[in-house]
Amino acid sequence: MKTDTAPQSAPKKIFLKDYAKPDYLVEHVSLTFALDKTKTRVTARLSVKRNDGAAADAPLVLDGEDLDLVAIAVDGKSLGEDAYTYEHNVLTVRDVPAAFTLETEVLINPDANTKLSGLYISNGMFCTQCEAEGFRRITFFPDRPDVLSTYDVRIEADKSAYPVLLANGNPGDKGDLENGRHFAEWADPHPKPAYLFALVGGDLAHKQDSFTTMSGREVTLQIFVQPHNLDKTDYALDALKRSMKWDEETFGREYDLDIFMIVAVDHFNFGAMENKGLNIFNSSCVLASETTATDGDFELIESIVAHEYFHNWSGNRVTCRDWFQLCLKEGFTVFRDQEFTADQRSRAVARIRDVRRLWQRQFQEDAGPLAHPVRPESYITIDNFYTATVYDKGAELVRMMKTLLGPEDFRKATDLYFDRNDGTAATVEDFVGAMEEASGIDLTQFRRWYSDAGTPQISATEAWDNGTYALTLTQHTDPTPGQDDKAPRHIPVRMGLIGPDGPMVDEKVLQLKEESQTFTFDGLQTKPVASLFRGFSAPVTVKRELDTEERLRLIAQDTDSFNRWATAHAFAMDLLKSMAGQQEMKNSHEALISYAKAIETIITDETLEPAFRAEVLRVPTETDIGRAVAQIDPDAISEARRKFRRGLLETLKGTLSDLYTANLVNDDYDPGADQAGKRALKNAALALLMAEPSDTTAELALRQADNATNMTDEAGAVSLLAQSNRPEREDALSRFYDKWKHDPLVVNKWLVWQALAGGEDALDKIIALTRHEAFDMGNPNKVRSLIGAFAMENPKAFHRADGAGYDLFFEKVRELDKRNPQVAARLLTATEAWRRLEPKRRDMLGSRLKALAQEDGLSNNTFEMAERLSD
């Protein structure tokens, strides 16, 4: 038996420019799993073929991590110990023929797998996660996405503990074995890279349905869960059917196996995974019932089910050549799931939510030490590049190309891309090339969006002269790590002009390509106000001088709803910044009243969707404000937000109470956009009423919590009480816990509310919660709910002036790094704005990051993050 002689390899950077084709391909894989908690035996038979252009003496190099090698044979002949080496997670076999069968037998220990990568155990069930590099923790393999193979899999396990045995593809034979064991066989005819492999074994119940594809084939749909969760699968199943239909109608994509399965697991490093025919989901992204999940949860589940399903074409049928091309599948698939949500719900509201998310996560990333191009050029651990930039900015790039091409040519281009690259591992270049070929549009300059990091800043200046309006747009991008000079980008500017009585010219898409360009509009009666970047037509920031009158005109009269919201949001941000002492504002008291009146008109406008009105009513969080200021002083920001909310409340009190009553929903619960919008508006009104909770308001919240028949209303009310310092707070929280302690997903919400709470003793309460029975460092959802929420969304506690928030955070990161490096490294992103903190905190946080980067024994994941952050 051979184990890795030198398992821990020193951190090594991998570069896009070093890409080389694999020397050997694997055409077919046969796997047999004898499942056992601590000693699972994996037997693999690989049909290996030397690749075109590879040298005849090229050794066979396979990845393998934490594997105990029991046996190895080439063409049936067992290899002696001197015929191969296994060190630094690499198995090298010399002197192999041009085509041969490699057989290996390894033992792995799923029970000891706390990294949740490879084969592991979650609540007594076996499951796998292989993207990006988990398959090498299951068996020896060229674990890279450009090696595509067909698979057949045989799983053997104890029948009573693991009655359900699943893998990718279509089901085959199954039956009983000796000693109470049984087996099941699966075959996947579609060639796939190893990262899409999946296996599940457990005591699971399932809900079933079917879908008839556009060519008339019937597909069985199944969602597998722990038996007590069976009543929480209907919504995901429904979302799945809608996704399948939508992808046929919108992209012409049909499903290609007889069966599509989703499995919910409680321990999962992120949201979900698109394994061929066998998606594995974090249970928080699939389980929902009206009493346990909020409208927001339902919407999230719908979008993630869609996202993973859409990967069947954008990711699986056409996969990535190497991990630098990750945005090829992720950016494109996010774009597809965003469009799905926009079509299923409200396009304007969907766009607002997507852009909010982009601002919150991606703009912040692009402006700090972790900035990287949508197509990165190097990495130590690819796990660290499943980022907002790759996903969300990646989606914006696809959206901009659609804007430049128009919908018809865009669809021609995606058809061409899918057809031409089906069954292969493609590149970003293949995608952009298809866009050019289908449309005849030159995207040479546009490609900079993929290679250059950083968010372009656009300054807009306007001139008015005798009926001619001139708009000058100038672009600039700040340096980002490793990229000092940025050339101008090709930016689509969707815009319109708004006069005192409404729109003055039809919507246009301007092409900004130079550093500075002037666009003129003649023959106008009065000076218009430009509505720029409608629908957020490019991921840029815009600087322009608008006076209050111009702002009010756009808020009231812009025909683009996204920009109505965006103008109101920018107005609020300016007020908040000035209140936090970060920006001058003339007559800020009057401005606040103007702002309140402007949004009052919107939130009371019955012709507008309630969900849209709710978005307008939402006050930016302290973290949102922190992202917008030059220097972060958490106490000043918190105080500014408090004042801002109270100021709004003063003007809007009566309106808010009316809105609350007018939007009560009395029908049976439905998670769809209409009802959800009303609840959102009602709860947004309550949130602002709770800015200064009187006895009556607190009473209203309590009553809502007690009488709620759905989690949206219950959570809406309890979370607000939890953010307040009302005497009712503790009681509301403890009653909620007693009611829900049997349901871990609901308890996670309870952890989040407390992680976000204010007050002098906020941090002490969070520390106490790390010892509570509801918390568990072994479960990533719990870690994210308590530690993640505290560090990312509770700036006052995290940045406590004495550094105690940082101490808790780094203690938990170190503890977690030993157990689950992917999750530990991800947590560190909470510190990415440290250089913008006021000097005292900046020094405290910066020195802790530097100390961490220098520590021995860190995982590669955490080392890479700490180093980039403190560099």
Ligand code: ARG
């Ligand atoms: N492909 C998955 C998805 O976006 C996510 C996989 C994340 N993997 C990782 N190592 N972070 O649906």
Ligand code: ZN
């Ligand atoms: Zn994805």
